[in-house]
Amino acid sequence: MNKKWQISRRKLLKGVGAAIALPFMEAMATPLGLRSYSNDGFPVRSTFMFMPNGVHPGRWTPEGVGRDYTLSPTLAPLSHLKDDILVLGQLMNKHSIFQGADGHYAKTANLLTCLPIQKTAGDNINSGGISIDQLIANHYKNETLFPSLEYGLDRIQTGVDINVGFTRLYASSISWKNAMTPLSKEIDPRMAFDRLFRTFIPGNNKQENPYKSSILDAVLADAKSLKNNLGRSDQDKLEEYLESIRSIEKRINNQESLKDFASNITPDIKRELIRVNQDIEEYAEVHSGVNVTEKTRLMFDIIALAMWSDASRVATFMFGNSVSNRNFSFLEGVNGAHHSISHHMNHPGKMEQYDRITKWHLEQYAYFLDKLKSIKEGNGTLLDNSLVMFASGLRDGNRHSPRDLPIIVGGHGGNKIKSGQNLIYKENTPLANLYTSWMQAVGMNETKFADSTGTLEGILA
Template sequence: MKSSSRMDRRTFLRASGVAIGLPFLDAMMPLRASGAQQAALKSPRRMVLIGQPLGMYGPNFFPEKAGKDYVASRYLKNLEGMRDRFTVFSGMSHRYAAGHFAEVGIFTGVAPEFIRDKDIKNGISLDQEVASHIGNQTRFRCLNLGGGDVTWNKRGVRIPAEQRATQVFRKLFIAGTPEEEARELQRVKDGQSILDDVGDQIRSLNRKVGTNDRERLDLFLTSVREAEQSLQQDEHWSTTPKPKVEYQTPNNDFGGPQLIERSRQWYDIVHLALQTDSTRVMTLWLGTQERPEIDGVNLGHHDASHHGQDPGKLEQLALIEEAEVKVFGEFIEKMKATKEGDQSLLDHTGVLYTSNLGNSSSHDNNNLPIILAGGTFKHQGHLAYDTKNNMLMSNLFVRMLHHMNIEAQTFGASNGIVSEV
């Protein structure tokens, strides 16, 4: 069923203190748009870079066999339903020397001689390069979330990340005077929905649009409510005492012990920001060094990751990393289920999932865990390079720029392009 009226692509649902951008609807298509114009409107290119600080245990992450018919590893079994929508890479890195400091170069990919302990000469990160080309097309040129030292401008200056999901939710959906914003945010924390303020507008909109648009609106509104519930849970955890364990809290806190629920919260925010076309470029840095809230885990994440091949610690680490990959899988499944034009949000979004460490136990930065999902890529299952003489990850970044319709020849320390995908 076609809608009987047209609406602007930037239509908002508005009330006092509330401004909610809508996902792309058929009713937003210009009546006389050409085929090429329709395709461009329905399928804007997007990119999300996701990282974490403590790597992945290789034998549980990488498949043994290359190609599309690989046998899924312990961790990748959690992504089996999405097998045709991602590629896992082995034998790829930036070739940095061992050490945690390599985090700063994970998305910039500058040459190893510029990323040394206590001597960092960084370049622009991939997200900021993309934002410099397309950032003016959306409300936010780029969103950098979670934490980490992974986002850098063209002068090599670090750009701080937004570490509070509440503040990002406010940026996306709450607009007004400081008093109105505070009131709306408190209502969400108290269990009320910002959608209550625009209920009449939603009902009016549903009468004007076709069946497909109503289904998209329903999915979108469900996502908003899920994000609100996550914020309510976040408020609960902020006032709940942490468990006492035999573990010394590290100086660097990458998000607290609520690793999985906090990750889900951030993934919900990323999904909503993309769904509303609030931005088309995002970074998300996840993780905790404390003991995460996972059944069977009684060690801190940092302690388990520095396992020294101890079987007990390796199993603890596997439980943590398995849960991390599972929640990532939930995110890309939700992206695939979100229709945008004739395809899905995942079809239009290149999602990179990685870490600055290959083996955290030895602080080794080679053979990084890398998954590339969605987008316009020709996914290859398991793409295996030389685990001793690694393929430069910057070559993959050049390919990701091409996905964003940016015809770059080089990026970072690249010496070619990953053309297989």
């Protein structure tokens, strides 16, 4: 079967009370030459990932420069993706040095704005300006169901860190709609999934859980009808996409099955039970060494689905809030919490644990890149048409150093990025230069972002 016909990129599979976006398929390909799109006619997707607390300073940097480089032991989880990543050295966010103030907050809230934040202990927060992810989201305005997605593992923090005099609100966001408006992040995989792929599916029984049925069942007839008009390649892609949605549904529903309540519990009691249960989960997850690997990967699978279906082309993900003290004792050889261990005082045992925590984060990053690479798109993969940043706002948690930030960019940006390199720039090269390069890679006609002095040499094709 080799049917050739055109369908809209905004096409949805629809059923009774439900609708889901479709993946990009050959029948949706955009004519060549349009801005913001790869050579195959697919858009470039952007994801920005934040890891708190820095890295082991002596184990991060690869050996060699350019394409002839060897990954460091810390970066070993990315060894099979060596040709798909850029490791960038000596970049600095100069405005993260805040009037001599030590700490994390001025190195987190402005990671994607590259502008000075306003020091405050109240809610009069100011990140200096719009973040790069939101500029890109505005570039794609009205082309996707959601302009951007903001996900993470930790709730928004409130109150004041009395050690440095900053509101903890700065710890919780890297995405800013404007200087005074941070975008809140979703931390629950169920909520993230439902917002993207599930609408209320009505049942005859008003007490029935509206989420018990799969959304795929509701749109099955429309999916079958569409499939009959697709070529073989698009049929396979649609089948793979729907199976991916089904897989995530099953994993989430298995986790949620223990949270059902008896029907005779009043709504007020149920609301309070849910609140307390969430508080307990939050405390246990952060302080008791609960393994968050599956939760993280669920979130990554949802982001991948969003990018694949073109529900959104921009996402941010925070592995933890700034100063996160998540307990990582679920890792072999680690016995303690992230922020505490990051203040290693050069103790060999703590530095080893610090490095193992960083490797865990990189393993999850590799999982996401592998996921994108497994999804075929045109003549390449979704990773070929993506850019995925992994970064921390400081180099070494022990010194809170903002220089030579640990930064990796995965993906090929629609073949507009020269991946597979380790590039070391002049000391204190503006981090904003990366974002200026990024904007050009996604097709924006911009030559400056924040304090940028140009693009990064050697990365644009």
